[in-house]
Amino acid sequence: MTVNKARLIQGNQACAEGAIAAGVTFFAGYPITPSTEIAEIMSEELPKIGGKFIQMEDEIGSMACILGASLTGKKVLTASSGPGISLKQEAIGYASMAEIPCVIVNVQRLGPSTGGPTSTAQGDIMQARWGTHGDHPIIALCPATVKECFDLTVKAVNFAEKFRTPVYVLLDEIIGHMREKVILPNKEDIEIVDRKRPSTKPGDYKPYRTDESLIPEMADYGTGYKWHVTGLHHDETGFPTTKPALVEKLMNRLMSKLDKYKEEILLWQEESTDDAEVLIVAYGSTARSALDAVEKLREAGIKVGLFRPITIWPFPEEALARLAANVKGVIVPEMNYGQLYLEVERICKDKCKTSGLFKANSEPITPDEIIAKVREVL
Amino acid sequence: MRPDLQELFRMEKLPHIWCPGCGHGIIMRAIAEAIKESGIDMDKTVIVSGIGCSSRAPGYMNFDTCHTIHGRALAFATGIKLANPELNVFVITGDGDATAIGGNHFIHAARRNIDLNVILFNNNIYGMTGGQYSPLTPTGSKATTSPYGNVERNFDIPTLAIAAGASYVGRGTAYHDKLLKDLIIAGINNKGFSLIEAISMCPTSFGRRNKLGNAAKMLELQKTAAINVKAAQKLPPEKLEGKFLIGELHNKPAPEFTEEYDKLIAKLRKEAEQ
Ligand SMILES: Cc1ncc(C[n+]2csc(CCOP(=O)(O)OP(=O)(O)O)c2C)c(N)n1
Numbered sequence: 001m002t003v004n005k006a007r008l009i010q011g012n013q014a015c016a017e018g019a020i021a022a023g024v025t026f027f028a029g030y031p032i033t034p035s036t037e038i039a040e041i042m043s044e045e046l047p048k049i050g051g052k053f054i055q056m057e058d059e060i061g062s063m064a065c066i067l068g069a070s071l072t073g074k075k076v077l078t079a080s081s082g083p084g085i086s087l088k089q090e091a092i093g094y095a096s097m098a099e100i101p102c103v104i105v106n107v108q109r110l111g112p113s114t115g116g117p118t119s120t121a122q123g124d125i126m127q128a129r130w131g132t133h134g135d136h137p138i139i140a141l142c143p144a145t146v147k148e149c150f151d152l153t154v155k156a157v158n159f160a161e162k163f164r165t166p167v168y169v170l171l172d173e174i175i176g177h178m179r180e181k182v183i184l185p186n187k188e189d190i191e192i193v194d195r196k197r198p199s200t201k202p203g204d205y206k207p208y209r210t211d212e213s214l215i216p217e218m219a220d221y222g223t224g225y226k227w228h229v230t231g232l233h234h235d236e237t238g239f240p241t242t243k244p245a246l247v248e249k250l251m252n253r254l255m256s257k258l259d260k261y262k263e264e265i266l267l268w269q270e271e272s273t274d275d276a277e278v279l280i281v282a283y284g285s286t287a288r289s290a291l292d293a294v295e296k297l298r299e300a301g302i303k304v305g306l307f308r309p310i311t312i313w314p315f316p317e318e319a320l321a322r323l324a325a326n327v328k329g330v331i332v333p334e335m336n337y338g339q340l341y342l343e344v345e346r347i348c349k350d351k352c353k354t355s356g357l358f359k360a361n362s363e364p365i366t367p368d369e370i371i372a373k374v375r376e377v378l
Numbered sequence: 379m380r381p382d383l384q385e386l387f388r389m390e391k392l393p394h395i396w397c398p399g400c401g402h403g404i405i406m407r408a409i410a411e412a413i414k415e416s417g418i419d420m421d422k423t424v425i426v427s428g429i430g431c432s433s434r435a436p437g438y439m440n441f442d443t444c445h446t447i448h449g450r451a452l453a454f455a456t457g458i459k460l461a462n463p464e465l466n467v468f469v470i471t472g473d474g475d476a477t478a479i480g481g482n483h484f485i486h487a488a489r490r491n492i493d494l495n496v497i498l499f500n501n502n503i504y505g506m507t508g509g510q511y512s513p514l515t516p517t518g519s520k521a522t523t524s525p526y527g528n529v530e531r532n533f534d535i536p537t538l539a540i541a542a543g544a545s546y547v548g549r550g551t552a553y554h555d556k557l558l559k560d561l562i563i564a565g566i567n568n569k570g571f572s573l574i575e576a577i578s579m580c581p582t583s584f585g586r587r588n589k590l591g592n593a594a595k596m597l598e599l600q601k602t603a604a605i606n607v608k609a610a611q612k613l614p615p616e617k618l619e620g621k622f623l624i625g626e627l628h629n630k631p632a633p634e635f636t637e638e639y640d641k642l643i644a645k646l647r648k649e650a651e652q
Pocket of ligand 1: 433471473474504
């Protein structure tokens with residue numbers, strides 16, 4: 001076994017390398033700070049491995065373009081920030097509805113609107129969940145280290161392929177631009193998942209028929225299956241329907257298909273939670289400050305722990321509820337005006353006190369601010 | 379339907395949703411005839427559309443088909459073609475779909491000269507939403523959102539496509555359906571961005587409101603107002619007033635995007651080997 005060298009790389013670069021390691025061979029994007037490095041790296045690396053990069057005329061086109069590529073059987077990625085992610089929303093909904101695997105890296109910057117192009121933020125948490133219209137399934141993963149940018153992008157590609165859903169990798173500007181020493185895994189140690197191809201002959205293929213897995217088999221365009229893809233409600237043949245019973249059947253399956261795989265999808269980290277009296281719930285770069293705060297408070301004899309959701313959507317609700325039952329209070333520091341807090345409050349409010357520490361002015365939340373908040377709650 | 383064309387359709391999905399007298403069905407048939415006559419591999423052919431009455435056509439056609447979102451068919455098609463250049467990719471789109479909401483993708487797909495066969499069904503109106511004015515509704519014409527007559531000016535679609543970089547451009551009509559088929563075949567044979575404007579008619583939402591008569595009258599209008607580009611060359615300008623050109627309007631081969639990209643890949647491979 002060869003041992004990879006330690007390297008000093010950026011979160012954005014780790015995302016790009018993770019995507020390629022996971023088998024991504026198609027990228028479409030449009031430049032926007034603070035995500036642009038991902039497009040730049042993909043433009044350099046993909047043609048070297050026979051993959052394709054295209055800089056589209058806008059982010060709507062970029063999102064549509066990767067969905068087209070995905071239909072031919074390729075693993076696909078796009079990356080953007082702020083305004084660009086807003087533009088992608090309609091096509092993300094199409095991907096949810098037509099169940100087209102794709103990964104969207106969102107390196108969050110401070111909004112709304114053009115906001116702060118180079119400012120860090122965590123203001124797109126609710127957009128990731130509900131940004132496109134209508135009820136729809138979505139997965140969002142949130143790295144806190146450069147190494148995790150790599151690992152979670154690999155996971156995101158695997159989840160997209162396995163569950164046929166759009167998957168977000170939600171960085172914040174700090175994580176995207178931060179450089180850390182990493183040792184990336186060897187190719188042979190990386191788990192790769194491919195979408196399920198049809199087990200039937202073209203004539204018998206019903207593109208949206210599922211077994212108990214709830215995930216339909218997907219034919220590559222150009223392989224003779226001649227199937228129809230639409231954003232309209234459709235039955236298992238893939239053709240439009242307005243029959244309420246069939247619409248409901250489709251929607252029920254879409255809305256429950258990820259539930260079946262929660263054990264696999266829900267990822268989180270617990271730090272010093274065993275005897276904690278106060279629990280900090282933090283994610284992304286804020287979790288790094290939170291971890292520092294936990295260490296300092298522990299040194300001072302204060303029993304505080306960290307719950308870090310790595311999968312933000314669907315939210316690891318049961319894990320948090322278990323912990324919340326044994327603490328006095330939960331604190332949610334986040335770089336927005338209280339987005340994930342809404343979810344945490346919903347889960348914890350019957351079990352303990354909840355409070356938020358919100359800051360969205362382009363500066364990170366510091367360990368000292370978190371420490372002060374913990375002391376206030378205690 | 380002609381028996382030899384049936385394999386190109388999903389017969390069980392017919393009849394279609396279009397209104398009586400709509401021109402879209404004639405254009406859809408011309409596309410099927412062109413595909414059949416061109417002899418391309420139907421298993422390797424993808425038809426992509428946006429949203430609109432015209433964009434419903436792929437649902438009836440027996441290929442890999444993708445009914446996407448409003449205005450974005452060309453962006454989806456760009457992804458399909460670039461990801462797998464082996465595929466023959468057709469785009470069916472409306473005047474609103476292609477030149478209003480999708481105008482940006484339209485000019486950029488043409489600029490790249492990516493090998494797509496675009497058939498733009500121009501019925502001069504937003505049909506699907508019940509007759510609002512489009513960038514192709516003639517100035518002065520009535521629509522539900524131009525009740526006093528359209529104040530805006532129009533695009534000339536072929537001129538737009540040529541200026542943007544399309545390598546093959548033609549225009550046919552539902553009346554001139556044989557010409558339309560031939561133009562689509564020529565577009566298929568062109569390695570690059572081919573734009574065929576197909577003049578359709580919408581008696582329900584455009585003709586009625588503008589007192590153009592029934593579908594037959596509207597077809598007749600296409601017959602009398604259209605003039606073949608070859609014939610037009612011999613006529614003085616005053617004879618061309620009120621007419622529009624049909625036929626092959628532009629044929630200028632140019633480097634095709636996906637081929638150029640593949641050359642880049644080959645070059646990088648070679649450099650890596652050395
Ligand atoms: C983003 C978005 N905006 C608006 C609509 C509503 N809409 C559906 S079809 C259409 C117009 C279609 O007109 P055209 O492209 O000319 O095709 P036609 O129906 O006339 O064939 C509009 C505005 C939509 N589906 N999506």
